[in-house]
Amino acid sequence: MKLYSQQLDTYCAAVEHALPSYLPAPKDGEKTVCDAMAYACEAGGKRLRPVLLCAFAALAGGDVAAAMPYACAIEMIHSYSLVHDDMPCMDNSPLRRGKPSVHAKFGEDMALLCGDALLNRAFETVLSADTAVAADRRLRASFVLARAAGIRGMIGGQTIDLENEGKAIELPLLEELHRKKTGALITAACEMGAILGGGDESLVAAAREYGKSVGLCFQLVDDILDVTATAEELGKPVGGDEQNEKNTYVSLLGLSETRRLAAAQTDNAIAALDGIDGADDLKALATVLLSRTL
Amino acid sequence: MKLYSQQLDTYCAAVEHALPSYLPAPKDGEKTVCDAMAYACEAGGKRLRPVLLCAFAALAGGDVAAAMPYACAIEMIHSYSLVHDDMPCMDNSPLRRGKPSVHAKFGEDMALLCGDALLNRAFETVLSADTAVAADRRLRASFVLARAAGIRGMIGGQTIDLENEGKAIELPLLEELHRKKTGALITAACEMGAILGGGDESLVAAAREYGKSVGLCFQLVDDILDVTATAEELGKPVGGDEQNEKNTYVSLLGLSETRRLAAAQTDNAIAALDGIDGADDLKALATVLLSRTL
Numbered sequence: 225m226k227l228y229s230q231q232l233d234t235y236c237a238a239v240e241h242a243l244p245s246y247l248p249a250p251k252d253g254e255k256t257v258c259d260a261m262a263y264a265c266e267a268g269g270k271r272l273r274p275v276l277l278c279a280f281a282a283l284a285g286g287d288v289a290a291a292m293p294y295a296c297a298i299e300m301i302h303s304y305s306l307v308h309d310d311m312p313c314m315d316n317s318p319l320r321r322g323k324p325s326v327h328a329k330f331g332e333d334m335a336l337l338c339g340d341a342l343l344n345r346a347f348e349t350v351l352s353a354d355t356a357v358a359a360d361r362r363l364r365a366s367f368v369l370a371r372a373a374g375i376r377g378m379i380g381g382q383t384i385d386l387e388n389e390g391k392a393i394e395l396p397l398l399e400e401l402h403r404k405k406t407g408a409l410i411t412a413a414c415e416m417g418a419i420l421g422g423g424d425e426s427l428v429a430a431a432r433e434y435g436k437s438v439g440l441c442f443q444l445v446d447d448i449l450d451v452t453a454t455a456e457e458l459g460k461p462v463g464g465d466e467q468n469e470k471n472t473y474v475s476l477l478g479l480s481e482t483r484r485l486a487a488a489q490t491d492n493a494i495a496a497l498d499g500i501d502g503a504d505d506l507k508a509l510a511t512v513l514l515s516r517t518l
Numbered sequence: 519m520k521l522y523s524q525q526l527d528t529y530c531a532a533v534e535h536a537l538p539s540y541l542p543a544p545k546d547g548e549k550t551v552c553d554a555m556a557y558a559c560e561a562g563g564k565r566l567r568p569v570l571l572c573a574f575a576a577l578a579g580g581d582v583a584a585a586m587p588y589a590c591a592i593e594m595i596h597s598y599s600l601v602h603d604d605m606p607c608m609d610n611s612p613l614r615r616g617k618p619s620v621h622a623k624f625g626e627d628m629a630l631l632c633g634d635a636l637l638n639r640a641f642e643t644v645l646s647a648d649t650a651v652a653a654d655r656r657l658r659a660s661f662v663l664a665r666a667a668g669i670r671g672m673i674g675g676q677t678i679d680l681e682n683e684g685k686a687i688e689l690p691l692l693e694e695l696h697r698k699k700t701g702a703l704i705t706a707a708c709e710m711g712a713i714l715g716g717g718d719e720s721l722v723a724a725a726r727e728y729g730k731s732v733g734l735c736f737q738l739v740d741d742i743l744d745v746t747a748t749a750e751e752l753g754k755p756v757g758g759d760e761q762n763e764k765n766t767y768v769s770l771l772g773l774s775e776t777r778r779l780a781a782a783q784t785d786n787a788i789a790a791l792d793g794i795d796g797a798d799d800l801k802a803l804a805t806v807l808l809s810r811t812l
């Protein structure tokens with residue numbers, strides 16, 4: 225299925241093109257980790273976060289090229305989180321997107337360093353970014369990224385997830401888990417785009433609201449797909465959540481209620497952009513993300 | 519033995535006091551990782567990097583309090599690197615400073631997340647720092663930190679180290695390894711302090727030169743202590759380098775030549791501060807670091 229409109233596809237292609245240029249060139253002595261970093265960031269993912277960042281930068285009237293280092297940085301952070309998540313001491317996943325995961329291909333030690341290096345590289349990239357964006361907006365967007373990726377964001381969500389494996393948790397904690405683990409970085413992508421594009425506070429708030437709703441919807445659909453998709457579609461074994469005794473919306477509420485909640489989040493996302501010119505692609509994306517099959 | 523002068527001791531005490539305030543307060547659902555982060559940053563280390571940062575900020579005529587978030591951030595990055603280095607897939611060290619290492623106490627999964635969270639928290643801290651330092655100096659100091667911690671700095675050194683375990687390497691690569699693995703962050707501490715304190719380019723260059731020499735000396739002495747110290751002094755088993763087939767100066771050049779090189783680096787460090795007023799404490803520190811026994 226096609227995820228992106230023609231316009232969003234151009235952002236996705238621009239990210240695919242730019243991302244390797246922000247990664248370190250392989251160098252004697254450091255080659256394995258550099259190769260692992262490139263492998264972890266290779267095409268195959270949806271590039272959802274950087275595409276959202278570019279789309280909101282454009283929606284705010286900004287220059288998408290000036291936002292590109294930030295778009296690539298957020299994809300590096302997403303990629304590092306997958307590398308570390310797949311490791312034996314975490315989810316122990318030998319496959320990612322139908323290919324060997326980083327530790328399976330490069331070894332556990334290199335996977336650990338690769339993830340560390342990608343997280344660090346994201347901040348090197350935003351801090352060295354030589355763009356037309358004003359310094360205050362650069363600092364603000366970089367802080368939004370750091371906060372969303374950290375203990376009160378993505379890492380916090382991973383922690384809640386791990387601490388509650390095998391325990392039945394209540395809906396509010398499950399929502400917090402999902403909002404942090406997946407939602408925080410998706411929300412940050414939208415918010416950073418609006419900030420870097422020069423948007424006013426009402427656009428930044430709308431971007432944040434859209435991101436929150438799309439982010440939660442995204443994780444709800446992930447939970448659904450882990451049960452309903454085939455291994456080929458998913459690029460990894462199905463039922464992994466159940467096997468790892470993960471708390472999911474499907475295990476707590478069942479499939480049909482999870483589907484209803486996901487649809488409600490899509491409605492919220494679309495409503496958040498109500499009355500904003502040029503937001504049709506982003507509204508359409510919210511709808512497509514609800515019905516995605518991979 | 520006493521490492522610091524009275525003045526440097528006040529910086530060390532200020533760092534001990536400030537560091538916990540930059541770490542996340544334990545929160546339901548995220549408590550284990552927050553506890554692990556605090557444990558990893560607990561007293562016991564020398565706080566060398568933040569003390570150097572404070573000392574160079576003062577030497578540059580700046581306000582040490584304004585540099586404190588950066589001092590704490592660099593200690594977080596040093597601490598995360600130890601947490602990940604100790605993990606079973608890396609050095610597999612059950613002890614650190616005489617206490618159980620983070621993975622031994624909190625589990626491997628929490629150690630992985632704890633390290634990630636500390637690295638991320640360092641950037642949250644510098645990016646949110648509400649200090650009197652001008653924005654351009656904040657951005658510059660933050661970039662120096664990111665670069666030194668990354669694939670061309672500390673992580674690059676760890677990579678070279680891992681890739682060459684069990685292989686005999688030549689002196690130039692061993693020096694690059696040490697300059698990156700230990701030296702980069704120590705050099706960055708000095709450079710960041712000079713930048714944040716408002717120093718001119720000649721002071722920033724002197725700080726960098728001092729940091730490079732002290733950083734290499736520090737690792738040379740580490741290599742020596744791994745062979746000569748007792749386990750009680752070291753807080754971990756001695757001979758770990760040999761057991762892990764690490765490349766060290768001692769294994770390549772022997773003890774006395776390594777001691778000679780360390781002394782030469784101390785001379786370099788002192789010479790780098792020649793003619794700079796108020797640098798006596800830093801010169802004395804270089805000498806003490808050469809003769810440290812832990």
